[in-house]
Amino acid sequence: MRRLTGPRASALYFPPMNASYPALQDEDPLGIYTRGAGRASEWWRVSPSGRAHMYRIEHGQGEDDKVDIDTEIDLDNLEAKLLKWRREGFVSEAQRADEARAAQAGGTFSAALQQAVRAAREAGAAQAEPQSSTPTVRIGSVELPRGKPNALVPRVNAAYLFTGRGDDIVQDIVENRRVMLIGHTGSGKTSFIEQVAARADYGVLRANMNGQTTIGDFVGFWTVKGGETIWVDGILPVAMREGYWLIIDELDFAEPSILAVLTAVLEPNGRLLLKERGNEIVEPHPSFRLFATANAAGAMSAYRHLYQGANLLNEAFLDRWRVYLFDYLSLEEETEVLLRTLPVLTRPLAQTLAAIAADCRAAFAREDLASAFSTRRLIDWAELMLRTGDVERAAGPAIYAKVSADEAALIRSIIRHHVIFDA
Ligand SMILES: Nc1ncnc2c1ncn2[C@@H]1O[C@H](COP(=O)(O)OP(=O)(O)O)[C@@H](O)[C@H]1O
Ligand SMILES: [Mg+2]
Structure with missing residues (x-):
């Protein structure tokens, strides 16, 4: 004999009309099922019957307690009824109570959030569709559009381990966000970006701020060559024009003038103004991405004494980035x-x-x-x-x-x- 026991839980989940329905064995069917409100309301009540293996079902309408159907059925028939009621929009009291409790316990916020997340995903999926012909590469659980092979694409390190921490970052890359990775030296910050680029065919340029990188190296400078004065692009305009990924390593050691130049470029599709070149505007190539790594910024500030000379990056500056904390591997x-x-x-x-x-x-x-x-x-x-x-x-x-x-x-x-x- 099958027994109807077990937690009633949020047992009565109502799937769409043509879905295949889950088995009912684990649900407690006893109780009241209602639909609608006020005079338009309707209810079914399931209770034990006096006879073995049989259930009593009663039906009523509106707000009075008048019963217009009262009959006994066996388990198979009851299961068929429960399915039918679900399709018709009846909800068990137990489920209504669960929902009310969840709403009271802050469930309203998370339910609303989940709804917004679903809507955002659907909108994102609809937007992504027309580009479905662009080849992509899957990294972790994210599809990243492929770039074009070129001399600056890093070599794939087959030993590189992508851990779960990477998914959000790869999604940020897809969305053209500015990403800053903070963490101790050797925790895998730079290599993470390089290995994503290696697999997706994007060229990478690196500028280390803990050294002699000057504003001239970064932005560009005028020089005399063969009697002619010519402009030489710095690493930032080169990356922006050519669509490379630029990793600014140890950004917390950068000169203030470099941070100032960066700020303008940090907006998605932010443009660079080359003042030295008569205010030439450099538009970012669609593949251009900007990354930074830092040892002692933000959540890592407690370790500043270990990274002598690191500057505190201010909050307004940090707010222009998605900042991820990289711990050592487990x-x-x-x-x-x-x-x-x-x-x-x-x-x-x-x-x-x-x-x-x-x-x-x-x-x-x-x-x-x-x-x-x-x-x-x-x-x-x-x-x-x-x-x-x-x-x-x-x-x-x-x-x-x-x-x-x-x-x-x-x-x-x-x-x-x-x-x-x-x-
Ligand atoms: N997830 C990983 N899988 C494989 N090797 C890793 C991983 N993370 C770090 N490493 C190794 O550690 C080295 C140092 O990482 P790196 O990215 O240069 O650190 P950071 O930029 O944080 O100082 C890399 O060259 C690589 O050999
Ligand atoms: Mg590094």
Whole structure:
């Protein structure tokens, strides 16, 4: 015998007319089902019958309690009735109560939001349709239109691991938003953008602000060549005109004059005014995208002491970007990246190395170590280990020589905790 038990839950979900209906076994059918309001209202009541395996169903209309149908049916018939009532728009009291509770508990906002999200998606889908002939490449769960192969397209790193954190960023790229990635050095900010570009065929230019990048390098300058005075475009107008992706690395080290120039370009389709060239206007190529990475901006400001010379980017400036915080890869992810990069490693070996990196980062977070342990450093150390066959010897150039003697000693003890050195 089938029993009608289980949670009534929001059991009575009403699918569209021609949908295939879910089985009813798990729903409690007892109760009142209503439709309409006031005099136009109608109800069905389901209650246990005196007879085994039978149900009593009653029907009434309007606001009085007068019953005009009162009969007994078996389970199969009841199931057929429930389906019919759903199609006709009857809703169980239990469901109405659930909905009311959800609305009271702030459900109104989330329900309204979900509705807006659906509408936005439908509008987006309708808009995307006419361009369906443009070839796309799928990254994570997002379809990105393909660019054109050119000399500046980065090489694909087959070992690169796209984690869930990438989906929103790729969608921002599709929508031509300005994206800033913040996080510790070596957490994968630059390589993320490069690897998206590599897979979708976009050329990438990089400008590092923690160095000698001048406003002239960035915007352009006049120079004399063969007796003639000529204008040389800087990296920004080149990227804008040619439709390259421009990564401004370590933006929190940029000169104020560079930040000022950038501000105008930050609007989607923002144009660049070359004052030095008689106010020439540079229109952005449709493929042009602008990215920045920063170590100590925004949510990373707490680490400013670790990145000496980093400027605080002000809020109005930050508000022109979508800012994503990049954490280091998790232990599992980093193990995966090690195995993909160096397939000769065994999994236990890769796990041990990833665990050492994780411990060093924990020491860094406690401020016992001043240097963050990047994925780049870990891969380099592992490569050298495979060449030398010696954990300590490999750690010299890959790790120890880059930090103070005290820090090297601490890292050595962390490594020793995981690995038994020979001799
Ligand atoms: N998700 C990842 N998959 C594979 N390798 C990664 C990943 N994230 C980081 N790496 C490795 O770490 C290195 C440093 O990353 P990078 O993008 O230069 O860091 P950042 O720009 O944050 O300083 C990369 O060259 C790459 O080898
Ligand atoms: Mg970088």
